[in-house]
Amino acid sequence: MADEKQTEVSAAVDPERLVRLYREMVLVREFEEASQRSFRQGKIGGYLHVYTGQEAVAAGFLSQKKEEDKVITAYRDHAHALMLGADPKEAMAELFGKRTGMVKGKGGSMHLFDVDRGLMGGYGIVGGHVPLGVGIAYALRYRGSDGICQLYLGDGAVQTGAFHEAANLAGLWGRDGMCPVVFIVENNQYAMGTSVERSTANPDFAGKFEAYGIESEKVDGMSLEAVLEAGGRVFEEVRESGKAYAIEAITYRIAPHGAADFFEKYRTKEEVREWRQKDPIGLLEQRLLDLDAVDEEKLQEIKDEAKRTIEEAVRFADESEEPPPEELYTDVYAGEDEYLGKE
Template sequence: MDTRSVKTASPRDLSRDELAASLEWYGKMVLARRFEDEAEREFRRGKIGGYLHVYSGQEAVAAGFLSAIRPDDIFFTAYRDHAHAIFRGAAPGAVMAELFGKATGLAKGKGGSMHLFDVAHGFYGGYGIVGGHIPLATGAAYALRYQKTERICLCFLGDGAMNSGSFHEPANLAGLWGKQGLCPIVYIVENNQYAMGTPVERSSAVTNLAGRFSTYAIDNERADGMDFIEVRRLAERVVRRVRETGGSYAVELLTYRFAGHGAADLFQPYRTKEEIAQARSRDPITILEDRLRAAGALTDEQVKRVHADAERAVTEAVRFAEESPPPAPEELYKDVYGARDEDEKTGTRDRGNTGTR
């Protein structure tokens, strides 16, 4: 599948609101990209362990949707989650500290790159098993409506997640519940063309991923995911509909993962350098930059300042992560069970099974 086959809407005048949002989110997208470049560098330096999956190339997807929801709305995503956290307001330092495994990280250094959480900002994680978060997001959407709120839930997922049972089962539930107005969720398929190293054509018998939601009576559409302004317009329309109806909806956004699947995916034998170069010619940051320039809203001077700000924020994030302490040894046994349960129900936690008596 080629993202260029989906035509980007022709530039047109931006509303005042769109202009302000686009300028703000241009800065956030530049920051996220700079953050990911630095995370890859820190991984190579050995400062970040485990797995590292960067978001570069896909920024317009999360930015477009997260710029279109309310502060009390919530969202779930998989393990390619750094940009989502930063976009939603997590301090880059707290994100970097989590990657460094430090006590000041978003999850106190207990989750790492794949398990970023920022519940105060409506970010419910950060999941490492492909597709495993989709049922959670679906139930969370039910809870929001059960609680008689107008809040909605976004569930970001990859093209690779759509072939697992953990996609099909909750999608069926969302179809059933959505018909009754009880499931205000938007499934956002970030089709970056590859499930690890396997292209969509080789992993999905039907490559129109949006259309697969029709099986479960979930209305859906497919669009280009590289142009922030267009994604945001789509997101505002879809989010309004889901909020009003309590029905579920799905969007497939065509995008591209500029980096490998993870930091260890060095040689990428499943795709050519030419293909990557071609995809990079439609960089979402450049596309937004060009549109803002065309609208006369962005000067060279401003671009330079945005990049300098991002540089400074990321340098500061790394310094913060470096200087932060690791989790205290006693943190090992904290957060397994809630304090209330330990105190009132079990006396002291049964540590015998952990071999630490």
């Protein structure tokens, strides 16, 4: 029965598009594995959160971002930057804290920013970016743009007060068509070491939005096609209505929470193994083979190419210079010279 549904969904999907997104997902996976290695080699400071297992969510939604749309997310943000078109070299250099990084080596892993491509960050405080995303959506309408804001957050962020205040406002402003925001709850089952069952007495994340007068749905976040379908439909509805909407993408963090989460005492090996069966990249490979869109050789070629790109990115990051100490106070405020009393 699962097959039937997938065939139905994919009727509208063009296999070339799937291959293109497969390429992006593989690139992200490679990037994350390389960044994990580099972190353990001591080349990346601060902290690191990888996206492994969740690639279909960002790929499906971000590929439908329009020029005028904005994207905001939390600290698990490498995929979002890369899929919006950031150069893997600059992204990796940012993780390395190098001057050639996306934000001059001052943000690091958790604070990727790419205003030209609509990525409004990259935030380190759980839930802290949610009010910003709602404000961005309001600003888009207020300024007469047709854009919407894709607001990514994790299941843990939903338990924070900042989320609640923002969702309430999104519900209120949405009634007047003034809040074209799509809350994309990436439910990866864990808030660090706390499972969703232990972080809320009601783990129906989509359902929670009812309290704010916001409509919602759930989507299988491991299925690229399901994500594409939901995104295509919802984004246009929200663009039209200006009303907030929420999508709970059911996914799984195959990787540990962060670079220092070695033992994963909060979940069993069996559970991780089970979810690995649903690895979105694995599922997509099978799908592409079934569709005859690729053969094994082509898949290998894509992987090799991604590997080369990432190796080059790591080399670039490694060889780049660190920001000079004189830049310590620059890029802190907009119009910072005034703050610092400089000419």
